[in-house]
Amino acid sequence: MTRTTDYPEFEEAQAGSLAPMPAEPPVTLDRHRHEEWTLTPPSRNKVLRLAAPAIVEQLLNAVIGLTDVVIAGHLPGNANVVSAATAAVGMMTYLQWFVALISGAVGGGATAIVARAIGARRPRMANRTAGTAVTASLAAGIASSAIMFVFAPQVIAMCRLSDLSATFATQFLHIMVITISLQVAGQIGMACVRGAGDTIRPMLTMLLLTVFNCVTSATFAYGWFGMPAWGLAGDAFGTMLAYLVGGILAAAMLLSPGGRIRLAWRHMRIVPHVLWRILKIGIPSGMEQMLLWIGQIIIVIFVINSRDDLNGHIMAGHIAVLRLESLSFLPGLGFAIAASALVGQYLGASKPEEARNAAYIANRLAVYTMTVLALPMVFFPGLMLGLIVKSPPVIHVGWWPMVLAGLAQPGFAVAIVLAGALRGAGETIPPMMSTVTGMLFVRILVVVVCLAWMKHAGITGGNLLAVWIAIFVDLNYRGVYNYLAFERGDWQKRKI
Numbered sequence: 001m002t003r004t005t006d007y008p009e010f011e012e013a014q015a016g017s018l019a020p021m022p023a024e025p026p027v028t029l030d031r032h033r034h035e036e037w038t039l040t041p042p043s044r045n046k047v048l049r050l051a052a053p054a055i056v057e058q059l060l061n062a063v064i065g066l067t068d069v070v071i072a073g074h075l076p077g078n079a080n081v082v083s084a085a086t087a088a089v090g091m092m093t094y095l096q097w098f099v100a101l102i103s104g105a106v107g108g109g110a111t112a113i114v115a116r117a118i119g120a121r122r123p124r125m126a127n128r129t130a131g132t133a134v135t136a137s138l139a140a141g142i143a144s145s146a147i148m149f150v151f152a153p154q155v156i157a158m159c160r161l162s163d164l165s166a167t168f169a170t171q172f173l174h175i176m177v178i179t180i181s182l183q184v185a186g187q188i189g190m191a192c193v194r195g196a197g198d199t200i201r202p203m204l205t206m207l208l209l210t211v212f213n214c215v216t217s218a219t220f221a222y223g224w225f226g227m228p229a230w231g232l233a234g235d236a237f238g239t240m241l242a243y244l245v246g247g248i249l250a251a252a253m254l255l256s257p258g259g260r261i262r263l264a265w266r267h268m269r270i271v272p273h274v275l276w277r278i279l280k281i282g283i284p285s286g287m288e289q290m291l292l293w294i295g296q297i298i299i300v301i302f303v304i305n306s307r308d309d310l311n312g313h314i315m316a317g318h319i320a321v322l323r324l325e326s327l328s329f330l331p332g333l334g335f336a337i338a339a340s341a342l343v344g345q346y347l348g349a350s351k352p353e354e355a356r357n358a359a360y361i362a363n364r365l366a367v368y369t370m371t372v373l374a375l376p377m378v379f380f381p382g383l384m385l386g387l388i389v390k391s392p393p394v395i396h397v398g399w400w401p402m403v404l405a406g407l408a409q410p411g412f413a414v415a416i417v418l419a420g421a422l423r424g425a426g427e428t429i430p431p432m433m434s435t436v437t438g439m440l441f442v443r444i445l446v447v448v449v450c451l452a453w454m455k456h457a458g459i460t461g462g463n464l465l466a467v468w469i470a471i472f473v474d475l476n477y478r479g480v481y482n483y484l485a486f487e488r489g490d491w492q493k494r495k496i
Contacts, residue, residue: 042346042358047338047365053199055334057190060203060210062326064242065093066388067214069323071221071235072168073316073389081164082391083316085232088168090319091159092176094300095148096183098293105286106137107191109278112426114195115341118260119348130192130254131267132274137188139270141181149177159301165315168232175236182247189250194337196260197345205249213242281426288432295439299447299467313391314464317398320388321468325405328373332413335366336420343424343491352492359421359486366413377406401468411476418482426494430485438474438481446470 040046072085110133117126148155152173156166190202219227220234230237254263300318339362346355376384381402385395419431450466485491 042342042354042361044361044365047335047342047358047361050197050199050341051331051334051338051362051365053203053334054194054337055331057199057203057206058330058333058337059327060206062323062330063210064213064239065326066323067210067217068093068235068239069319070388071217072232073320073391075221075231082389083313083394084164085168086319086389086391086394087165087315088172088232089235090315090322091165091169091300092172093319094293094297095155095159095173096176096180098144098297105282105289106133106140106278107188107282108285108423108428109133109280109282110188111191111195111340112281112344112424112428113278114192114261115197115344115424116348116426118196119345123260123262126192126196126261127263127267128271128274129278130189130261131263131269132271133192133278134185134189134254134263135268135270136275136278138181138185141184145177145180148180149174152177171233172236175233175240179240179243179247183243186243186247186250189254193253193259193261195341195344197341198260199337199341201253201259205246205253208249209242209246212245213239216241281428284428284432285423288428288435291432291436292439295443299444299470313393314397316389316391316394317385317396317401317464318467320385320394321398321401321405323388324377324384324402325409328370328377328406328409329412329416331369331373332366332416335362335369335413336417338362339417339421340424343421344426347425347492347494355421355425355492356489359418362421363414363417366417367410370409370413374406374409377402377409381406397464400465404465404468404472408472408475411479414479415475415482418486419478422482422486422491425491427485427491431482434478434481434485438478442477443470443474446473 068089069086072089073082075082075085110129113129114126117123117129152170155173156169159169190205193199193202215238217235217238219225220230220238221232222234223229228234253259254261255265256262300315339359342358342362343355346352346358381399382395385398385402389395415434419434422428422431447466447470450469451463454462454466
């Protein structure tokens with residue numbers, strides 16, 4: 001009997017596994033959708049075709065955060081005002097990251113399931129998984145945003161910001177939380193689309209969002225086109241509008257009839273056992289990101305954002321280095337997205353050896369690309385920092401951390417891509433363990449040892465340098481850990 005809906009009752013039990021379903025009508029292929037069902041052997045060109053739009057998308061995503069920092073770093077005022085504004089934006093970035101941890105728990109599981117479903121020719125399950133993931137993340141994002149809005153003063157106090165930095169941070173947070181839920185839901189939706197092997201439309205969506213953000217943030221911050229100059233509050237308002245537009249575009253992309261994920265409104269209800277299956281795979285990734293955030297925020301609050309740095313020079317230097325480093329590792333994220341999607345799809349099609357080859361190709365390309373992009377960070381650190389912030393004290397404290405960030409990129413490439421490959425197979429425990437042990441043992445231990453040595457040697461003002469020495473060691477440790485986990489091959493037998 002031919003099915004006439006996406007949700008027949010007897011299909012409910014099949015949503016919890018990728019076991020073969022009763023015979024379905026043959027899938028009608030058209031020229032635009034043929035590639036999603038035809039898995040040719042992996043090659044460099046195949047990986048690049050999938051990774052290139054994802055790399056561009058990640059670059060555009062970084063430009064949004066970079067725009068906020070650059071605008072803060074070039075506000076009218078003296079060096080102390082600029083440092084305070086940059087430090088405030090940087091700390092708010094960590095708080096946005098906290099809310100986006102929802103993406104780690106939901107997005108990782110949804111991407112793995114969608115990729116397997118596409119590889120196994122199960123579009124109905126892919127649609128149902130995507131709809132459940134988007135709705136659940138939207139609800140969780142709204143709840144998190146409401147809590148952060150109500151308790152904004154307590155959150156700022158916890159971050160140990162003071163004086164002008166605290167004032168700037170409060171302004172930024174009150175505006176930004178309004179659309180964080182849309183940001184998270186949009187990220188989850190685009191993660192599902194990528195899992196289906198479509199990286200073009202998420203890239204185009206991010207392109208429009210980035211251009212919109214650059215124009216609106218600068219307009220409201222500096223008073224362009226006759227608008228009032230709101231300073232840092234205008235920067236936040238422009239970014240808020242950009243994420244609002246991005247959320248609307250993501251919804252339109254998921255609901256449009258021409259994509260590999262083609263949702264109808266009936267798909268948007270939360271199906272409990274589908275959500276549980278998503279979380280069962282994704283919770284380790286969510287825990288990984290949560291522990292990573294905890295380790296980062298502890299270091300930021302107690303080491304970088306110290307009470308004796310009232311003008312925020314150390315925090316501003318840290319944020320400037322992070323933003324520049326992100327331009328180097330963005331290709332790694334793009335290749336990780338390609339590896340995750342291809343590994344999931346090849347495993348769904350019962351081709352584990354081709355899944356392994358796809359991951360190796362993506363890994364090599366990431367190492368080459370990130371190494372080349374890191375060279376200016378190593379050889380021209382002062383020049384690079386000067387592009388972000390016009391504050392000589394900030395450039396001074398960030399000089400050596402910038403060099404260390406560049407040197408860490410080859411090992412970081414291996415860590416990123418092979419973690420993505422493992423997650424694409426649904427094997428989320430090893431990447432989580434690499435992050436947990438790297439952050440809670442390697443990174444914090446190295447920071448403590450470096451600070452103790454500097455104190456013994458009578459070296460002052462080395463907090464940020466100690467942190468970046470620890471980051472350098474941690475990123476290379478994670479690269480080795482994920483490489484060994486991938487080589488063991490347990491992920492090839494993973495059932496999801």
